[in-house]
Amino acid sequence: MSLPVLIAAELKRLxxxxxxxxxxxxxxxxDGSVPKGxxxxxxxxxxxxxxxxxxxxxxxxxxxxxxxxxYNNVDVVAAEMRQVIVTNTPDVLTDATADLTWALILAxxxxxxxxxxxxxxxxxxxxxxxxxxxxxxxGRTLGLFGAGRIGQAVGRRAVPFGLRLLYAARSxxxxxxxxxxxxxxxxxxxxxxxxxxxxxxxxxxxxxGIVNSDALSRMKPDAILVNTARGDLxxxxxxxxxxxxxxxxxxxLDVYTDEPAIHPRLLAAPRTVLLPHIGSATHDTRRKMAxxxxxxxxxxxxxxxxxxxxxx
Ligand code: NAP
Numbered sequence: 001m002s003l004p005v006l007i008a009a010e011l012k013r014l015x016x017x018x019x020x021x022x023x024x025x026x027x028x029x030x031d032g033s034v035p036k037g038x039x040x041x042x043x044x045x046x047x048x049x050x051x052x053x054x055x056x057x058x059x060x061x062x063x064x065x066x067x068x069x070x071y072n073n074v075d076v077v078a079a080e081m082r083q084v085i086v087t088n089t090p091d092v093l094t095d096a097t098a099d100l101t102w103a104l105i106l107a108x109x110x111x112x113x114x115x116x117x118x119x120x121x122x123x124x125x126x127x128x129x130x131x132x133x134x135x136x137x138x139g140r141t142l143g144l145f146g147a148g149r150i151g152q153a154v155g156r157r158a159v160p161f162g163l164r165l166l167y168a169a170r171s172x173x174x175x176x177x178x179x180x181x182x183x184x185x186x187x188x189x190x191x192x193x194x195x196x197x198x199x200x201x202x203x204x205x206x207x208x209g210i211v212n213s214d215a216l217s218r219m220k221p222d223a224i225l226v227n228t229a230r231g232d233l234x235x236x237x238x239x240x241x242x243x244x245x246x247x248x249x250x251x252x253l254d255v256y257t258d259e260p261a262i263h264p265r266l267l268a269a270p271r272t273v274l275l276p277h278i279g280s281a282t283h284d285t286r287r288k289m290a291x292x293x294x295x296x297x298x299x300x301x302x303x304x305x306x307x308x309x310x311x312x
Contacts, residue, residue: 003301005041006034006058007294008048011067014290023297034058041297043067044074047259051075055082063300065293068280069093069149070230071310072203080311087296087306091149092288093280098153100279101228104252105142105196107273108224110134111250135195135224135249138162143194144169145187145210146201146229152176154198166190169201191218196226203230213238222249228279231256240265243272254279 002024009027046068165182
C-alpha cells in the first residue's frame with residue numbers, strides 16, 4: 001500500500017522515481033496552503049511555514065522533512081509536542097554555500113558590481129591606476145559569527161588568501177583552531193577587529209537582529225559584512241543607513257528578512273552585492289538535498305530512525 005506524502009512541487013525534477021517508491025505523492029504548489037488530509041509526511045521548502053495550523057490539518061503526519069539545513073520555517077516545539085519528527089539536509093550544502101560566501105567576499109572586496117556596471121554602460125575609458133581600487137585580503141582579518149559546518153568551511157578557504165581568522169560560537173572548535181590558527185573571541189571583539197564579518201549562525205531568538213545599529217557602529221568604517229545564513233540576523237534598515245552614511249565598507253547578502261522582498265532602503269543603498277538566496281544552488285547540491293529529504297521520509301515511514309533529525 002502506498003503511503004500518502006506531500007512534497008513541494010518545485011522538487012519534482014530533482015527527484016528520481018526510485019526515491020519515491022512506495023509513496024503516493026501529492027505535489028504541493030508554492031502558492032497553495034497546506035491542504036487538510038491524511039498525509040503522513042511533508043517535504044517543504046524553506047519558504048513554507050509549517051506550524052500549528054499546518055500540524056492541525058495533517059493529523060496523521062509523522063515527519064516534516066525540510067529541504068534545507070536551516071529549519072526556522074518549522075515550529076519545532078509544536079512538532080515535538082505532536083511527536084512529529086523534523087529533519088533537515090546538513091553537510092551536502094556546506095561546500096556550495098561556503099563557495100558562494102567567498103564569491104560575495106571577493107565581489108565586495110574587489111567592487112565587482114561597480115566594475116561590471118562600468119563595462120556594460122560603455123563608460124569605461126581604459127586602464128587607470130586609480131580605477132575601482134579595492135581591498136587587499138592578505139593580512140586582513142576575517143571574523144566568523146557561527147563556526148559550524150559552513151562557517152568552518154569558509155574559514156578553511158581563508159587560509160590560502162592569507163587572512164587572519166577570528167570566530168564567535170557557543171563552543172570552542174579545537175580542530176578548526178589547530179588547522180587554521182583561528183582564535184575564538186566574544187562578539188564585541190569580533191565586531192571591533194574584523195575587516196570582513198561573515199555570518200554563519202542559524203536564526204534563533206538569540207541571533208535575530210544581532211547585527212543592529214549598535215553592532216554596526218562598533219565595526220570598522222571600511223569593513224565588509226557578508227550574510228549567507230538567514231536574513232533576520234541583520235536589521236536591514238540599520239544596515240542601509242550605515243552604508244548610506246559611509247559607516248560600512250560594503251555588504252554582500254544572499255538572504256533577507258522578508259524574502260523575496262528586500263527592504264527598499266537596502267535595495268537603494270550603495271556598495272551592496274545582493275543575491276537571490278542561491279547559497280546552495282548547484283546542480284549536485286540541490287539533488288543531494290532533495291535525496292536526503294526523501295531518504296528521511298522513507299526511513300521514518302519504514303519505522304527506522306531518521307538520518308538527519310533536528311532534535312533527538
Ligand atoms: P551548523 O553546523 O549548525 O553551525 C551553526 C553555528 O552557529 C555553530 O557554530 C553554532 O555554535 C553557531 N551558533 C548558534 N547559535 C549561536 C549563538 N547564539 N551565538 C554564536 N554562535 C551560535 O549550521 P551550518 O550547516 O553551518 O549552517 C549555518 C546556517 O547557514 C543555517 O542555519 C542556515 O540558516 C544557513 N544556510 C544558508 C544557505 C543559503 O542558501 N544561503 C545554505 C545553507 C545554510 P555551536 O557549534 O557552538 O553550537
